[in-house]
Amino acid sequence: MAETTITAPRTTPKLRAGNRRSSGPLPSKKVGKRYWIVLSILIVLSLGFGFGLLAWDNPMPPGSRGFWLIAQMRASNVLVMLVVAFCQAIATVSFQTVTNNRIITPSIMGFESLYVAVQTAAVFLLGAAGVVAIQGVGQFVLQVLIMVALSVALYGWLLSGKYGNIQIMLLVGIIIGAGLGSVSTFMQRLLSPSEFDVLTARLFGSVANADPSYFPIAIPLCLLAGTGLILNARRLNVVSLGKETSINLGINHRREVMKTLLLVSILMAVSTALIGPMTFLGFLVATLAYQLADTYDHRYIFPVAVLTGFVILSGAYFIMKNLFYAQGVVSIIIEVIGGTVFLIFILRKGRL
Helix, strand or coil: CCCCCCCCCCCCCCCCHHHCCCCCCCCCHHHHHHHHHHHHHHHHHHHHHHHHHHHCCCCCCCCCHHHHHHHHHHHHHHHHHHHHHHHHHHHHHHHHHHHCCCCCCHHHHCHHHHHHHHHHHHHHHHHHHHHHHCCCHHHHHHHHHHHHHHHHHHHHHHHCCCCCCHHHHHHHHHHHHHHHHHHHHHHHHCCCHHHHHHHHHHHCCCHHHCCHHHHHHHHHHHHHHHHHHHHCHHHHHHHCCCHHHHHHCCCCHHHHHHHHHHHHHHHHHHHHHHHCCCCCHHHHHHHHHHHHHCCCCHHHHHHHHHHHHHHHHHHHHHHHHHCCCCHHHHHHHHHHHHHHHHHHHHHHHCCC
């Protein structure tokens, strides 16, 4: 009689406690631990670069009255970087969510082209004195209002109809931006060399363009719009699933898109009017934030994005100012790096 071998049934090995997964934004303890480590590193880097900009190369003895006076003067630049990082990060992540496209930025809607057109028109009509004529709190508020009004008109026109389409809105925004750019180029060609030199200094995004007198207007607007988007993070999570899915889950998709785009336009208008154009900063920050946060939940993505933006801006200014003595080219370097990351992202994905 043949012997029979009895084998014990195969059992599935138990998952380790750290590898147990859930359906939440941080599906395992390992992912959660990684997120908090990344967030802590970004906080430390932000504090380090921020303090470095205030204290490094300060000629007065630490703790003296002169030391704090110089640090206070430098603090305005650090505050500008924080405001810009907050605006660009929150606006870009939210804009990419409602458009369901991670390779575009709110700049595509013509904010920066409008800024360039306003600056160029002022110099074209008033000469070199035009740069001074458009500075001041009133002019800053006017630029923000014009940018937001044009954006709202564009959103209302292209998204409120029965067949509202985000893709058509983006295409119209690109066309308007290209048209404003062409008009600006035409006026620039008619300027004298001296006027063109004065204008060029204003067309590069720079912390030096910001005036501390703008803060009482800029900061409340940023906090109002940014807080609105942060409090709406859960709905953005649903909107990111797509129009049909979000409607099936009970979300008024069109209303959420319109509300988000309005708040995004406020953030972008404030950032652009404050320091000038920085086309690829938002894309660079958002792309890195998605990689570092490694989650779908905007409640976790937003803090990482803001901290990443501040680390990029403050770190770039600190390094270029204290090592290469060329802080004026920081925006150019950020644009080059951001553009390179954009190309790498497109080539790696192989599609839009």
